[in-house]
Amino acid sequence: MTTQTAFPVLPGLGAVLMGERAALLENSTGGKVFINGQLAYVWGPGQDGLRRLAASQLVDTGAAQVNEVAAAFGINTESLRRWRKSLQGAGLVGLAPVKKGPKRPSLLTGEKAAEIQRVRAGGASLRATAEATGVSTDTVRRAMAMTVSTEAAPAATDLEGMAAGPQPQLPILPEPVPRTAERAAARSGLLECAEPVFAPAARIRHAGLFLALPALETTGLLACAKEVYGSLPDGFYGLETILIDAVLRALAGEARAEGATRFDPVELGRVLGLDRAPEVKTIRRRISQLVQDGKAQELIAALAKHHLTATGPEGEDLAAVLYVDGHVRAYQGTKKIGKIYSTRLKFPVPATEETWVTDAHGSPIFVVMAEPGASLATELRDLLPELRTAVGDDRRVLVGFDRGGWSPDLFKHMAERGFDVLTWRKGASKNVEEKLFAEVTHIDEHGQTRKWSVADTVVDLPLAATKKTGEVLNIRQLSRIVAATGGGTRQIHILTTDLTMGAGEVVYRMGSRWRQENQFRYARLRFELDSHDSYASTDDNEDRMVPEPAKKKAYQKVVAARNAHAEAAAIADANLLALKTPAEGAGEVTVTSAMHNQVMAPVWEAENALATAEKVHKSIPAKVRLGDLNPGQQVLDTETKLIHHGIRMAAYNTAVTIAREIRTNTGYKRADQEAHALMRQALNQTGDIDTTDPGYLTITLNPLPTKAKTAAIKELCAHLTSTETRYPGTQLILRYKINNHSQQPTAITSP
Known part of the structure; x- marks a missing residue:
């Protein structure tokens, strides 16, 4: 006996195979089921009962398995089980689809709604309106809700005309x-x-x-x-x-x-x-x-380029002002993730850090995953080529960031590559003379006029890479007088390499950096920014050089030793002065070597402690291999x-x-x-x-x-x-x- 291939024609017609014996062919004209190549069941459009009968009997007769039939008919196995049970209990009648919808006509017709609205418009209460029109208070509420419109409510006569007009229907x-x-x-x-x-x-x-x-x-x-x-x-x-x-x-x-x-x-x-x-x-x-x-970063770059080539709501250049900041995303799992200090939580936590870029309105346009432990200044330096690609030309861009990116060398590097700096001054600085302050104004995008008292000056910042030669960076500084925390006033200073922007706009742009913080807050609340969309992780690069924590602790001891030495020297000076200054009426006092040595002994002891602390600090390397410091550390999937x-x-x-x-x-x-x-x-x-x-x-x-x-x-x-x-x-x-x-x-x- 020759062997014939099952269903030689049906797959080419779009039929769905159910095991080795059955096939389903459905289209807009109905459906057909073939068993061993022979037509077994047929139904037309809307004949759902016959369709359910075919599915049920395919399983009952053993022509196909439950999961095969359910997949072919586009249902789940539970629905198929209910169909088979209904067929066994009530026959073909049990498979007839039950019409959905209200069991009786609705009382709330167009005419009834118009009547309810007329009675309610006369000042009647909900209950009085319901009694007058013969409906429930819930029906009155539904009828009144039907009058909500963006224009004034139409007159009752208009409502009656509307109700009587032709009405298309939607299911x-x-x-x-x-x-x-x-x-x-x-x-x-x-x-x-x-x-x-x-x-x-x-x-x-x-x-x-x-x-x-x-x-x-x-x-x-x-x-x-x-x-x-x-x-x-x-x-x-x-x-x-x-x-x-x-x-x-x-x-x-x-x-x-x-x-x-x-x-x-x-x-x-x-x-x-x-x-x-x-x-x-x-x-x-x-x-x-x-x-x-592996093209996620390409997608982010494409989104940034698309965003920055558009114009803002007022036609402004969206690439003219950008803000950069880091965002720490805490991790609460059991994997060994490196710790990062979270300014929001106020303590170090296992976390990953991202560097975000937003436009002048605070809309996010770019993000990269920061290297573990990298500073904002380092991330900014690495980010500049990608920002230039997103901008698409050589125009100068004002980049705002907070004190985490403080680095005079970075400022010079950015200025040489067509990026202007906008940041707060970090560290102690001299106050500006009050006579240099003058009132400046700026009109924002909403037409609101803002005023500040500002001193516009130029300061010199020493460059770390050229401290021996004394080279400095000349940079524009705008100072403001603000209220101090403990009372009184203090000066705050804004630095920028942009020499053409008005002083009022510079102050406004620096204050607008908070829009990026607001974006972080809104995204955490509404879009689950801090959620972990994947808990997959990989081993960190153990050959990566990371800061040695012992170096920082040793430097703290050096600082403490310097303070102790300064304090001991001050006490010794006071004691020596007291020895050399006799009391009134006393004769001349001779300071012996023993007396001098006794006074200076604490100073010499502090000097030895300081020398020892500096020697220990100098002997500790600034960076070590991650594998030596924290073996087995992992990084989350990016x-x-x-x-x-x-x-x-x-x-x-x-x-x-x-x-x-x-x-x-x-x-x-x-x-x-x-x-x-x-x-x-x-x-x-x-x-x-x-x-x-x-x-x-x-x-x-x-x-x-x-x-x-x-x-x-x-x-x-x-x-x-x-x-x-x-x-x-x-x-x-x-x-x-x-x-x-x-x-x-x-x-x-x-x-």
Whole structure:
């Protein structure tokens, strides 16, 4: 007997194999199941009962295994178990889909809502309105909520006309567009990625997240990631989907991959245009595939270049002023991680340190993982070439940083390479004469005029590398008089190599460095900046030279010995003076050698102790091998963290952009104080998805709790619509509007 290959034709038609005997072929016209090459089950569109019957009997007859059938039909094994149980208990009737939705018609029709609004508008209480109209108080509340609009509430006669007009219908939370065939193809490695597909739907929980897409496009995350990585390996969830999902989750308050467990995958999937959003295991796997390329720093550099080549909200050059600072991320695990002093926690902790760069507005644009134990001055020197690449030309850039980067040699190095320094003066310095102080002003980007009393002078800083030759760096110093902690006043000094910028602007730019601290604080609170996205680690380079802690302790002993010697010398001088100065009326006093030696004995003893301490300090090397000092030390994985940092940077800049649009393009009176709060409220708003207009994806958000906020978001929607942003991966142009419930058609329940 000859042997025939099973299913010689079906795989070529797109059929999904279930073991060695069965195959499933589904399309828009229905589905078919073949057993041993013979047609066994057939169903048409909407005949879900017959489809469930086929799946159940494939298992009951032994034609295929449970997991094979569940995978082919795009369901989980628990659903398949329930289908089989229903078939055994009630037969084919038990497999019929149960229609979802209200069990009786809603009392709250358009006419009833208009009636309730008329009674309530007359001053009746909730209970009186409910009794007068024959409904419950909850129904009255829903009817009144339907009147929230960005404009004045329409008259009752208008409401009646609206209710009587033609009303298109959107299904309430319909089943997502089935992607069974694509998922099966993805499992077989035959799908590059699933494209977004949207269907009309009402009452979508995360509809407000669509507002973030125009601002997300301006960050360049998707374009830069595509440029650096190209694409992810073939699979259902592509590169754009993974990144959009990560940014939207961060904006919704869950920046870590584990945060995906706090979302309904189906609900979040509607915003992504998929049947389900990726879950934790999938997110980690897809990010790890990016990690294998080792291009995270290239992604960060591409994002920085994209950001700095754009213009600011007022048309200013975003590369004109940059701020640099280090951020310590504490580690609480059991691995042997080097300790770093945390200024926030006020003590050394096992941690990693990152060097961040932000623009003049405090928006993050660049980050690198600092070498363990490296100073900010060292990191700044190493960072300059990458900043120059991101800037893209030879223009001078003002770089602000705090006293951690203090180094006159670094200042000279930066000035020679086209970077101007902006920092605080470190260490003791002479006060500037009060007659040199004069009032200076600066008008900020919000039009507010600021005034300070400033002395603009030039000082000389000795260069450490040329102390023997006496070479110094001439640098501009701007001094201010401020209140001292214990009362009174003191002078603080700002140093800069920029000789053209006005004194008022220099003071303003130095104070604006706190925007970077605010960015750290906001990102820790909203985007989990200090979280560990990966606990993987590698052995540190044991041949790396690190500071010898014993050297510092020995120097402390030298300082103590110097102080003891100075104190002993002062006491000896006083005692010798007393010996040589006789009391009044006494005769001449002769100071003998024994008396002199007795007075000077403590001084000589202190000199010997100082010489010994200096000798010990000099004998200790400044640096030693890490392997000799702390063998087995490890460093945390940086590639995964940098990828997530790129995502968090995009999420932060997206949030800042939306908040800025609320301040500049809406009439919200409290925008300066509540722009970010209103932005977060809008992103968490429910709404509808409408695809009935070809080429457009219309997002209709439900009104916010107050008319003022609703009006502001309506203006924001109009502005975002004018950008004509396309949903990533599609040709659909996004349009936004606010749902006026008094005009809103009654939604129907999907079958």
